[in-house]
Amino acid sequence: MSHTIAETSTIVPRQGRTRTGVKESVGKRDLSEAFVIDCLSLCDAEQIVTAEWPRAHAFYTPTPQAHSPLLFTESVRQALAVSCHTAHGIPMDHRLGWEYLRSDVDADALRITQRPTTVRLRVVHSAIKRRRLGSVHLVAHVEGTAGGAYVGSAEVHYSAHPGVIYDRLRGSRADSRTVFPRFSAPTPAVSPERVGRGSVRDVVLSPTDEADRWQIRVDTSHSVLYDHPHDHIPGMVLLEAASQAAQASLDVPATPVGFDTTFDRYVEFDAACVLTTAPLGPDLHGRPRVRIDAHQRERRVFGTVVTLAPAGTR
Known part of the structure; x- marks a missing residue:
């Protein structure tokens, strides 16, 4: 789901x-x-x-x-x-x-x-x-x-x-009006330049102590990503997190142009959601690909393969 x-x-x-x-x-x-x-x-x-x-x-x-x-x-x-x-x-x-x-x-x-x-x-x-x-x-x-x-x-x-x-x-989590207001201030942000962003406000990743692992950064005051109260982290936020993680995993600027994503579970607000990245072989056009898996409470909640177009290419 x-x-x-x-x-x-x-x-x-x-x-x-x-x-x-x-x-x-x-x-x-x-x-x-x-x-x-x-x-x-x-x-x-x-x-x-x-x-x-x-x-x-x-x-x-x-x-x-x-x-x-x-x-x-x-x-x-x-x-x-x-x-x-x-x-x-x-x-x-x-x-x-x-x-x-x-x-x-x-x-x-x-x-x-x-x-x-x-x-x-x-x-x-x-x-x-x-x-x-x-x-x-x-x-x-x-x-x-x-x-x-x-x-x-x-x-x-x-x-x-x-x-x-x-x-x-959703059980006890179903009522977004009671669930949504409970969340604390956002965790520290990855450098915006590393994930293709110009402002900390638009960063949805927090660093961890491992190079290929990130935590989803939740800022419920972001009026585009959280236009109204939610009972779980919206899918568009998950895709943005995957997009930013894929960009952070490369050494060169690139645009994530392809996603192949399975949503396994709802991603909750009240526990850390950790993303891991692993490089894959290039696609048929020679574009780099990154495998991203997200886990929460030791269970996979979504996974995706992101295809990127390096700067200056289609």
């Missing part, structure tokens, strides 16, 4: 083009962080979701030259939230969580332009399994283009649980 991506809101129409309510469907309290602006249902299985990337973003634009690849991933997350509610009738109060994510992004598509970038996301659900008590398991394939050029693609396996099922899964 993995992170929650849905918030209670008004359900928008199931068929045809939808605009009203689209931003409210993406699971963000701050609607300026909702990148999805439109959804067109072509049929039950296929939607075209339009996202608009700002020219610069406080978190997802870590350098003046390019956006983070996770801006694409966050756009996919939002697109699936809209798609499953509008096209598949999943109620807005269901809790969505990712179980598997494979994604890749063209580094050239992340370059800053003079205007906001409009990204067209083609969303196709290849499997939808509805359970007797209301839970739904889905498999989606997403391809993004901008101006006709390829931006990135993703395959996502995710679930949607009604509140009563989610509360049963």
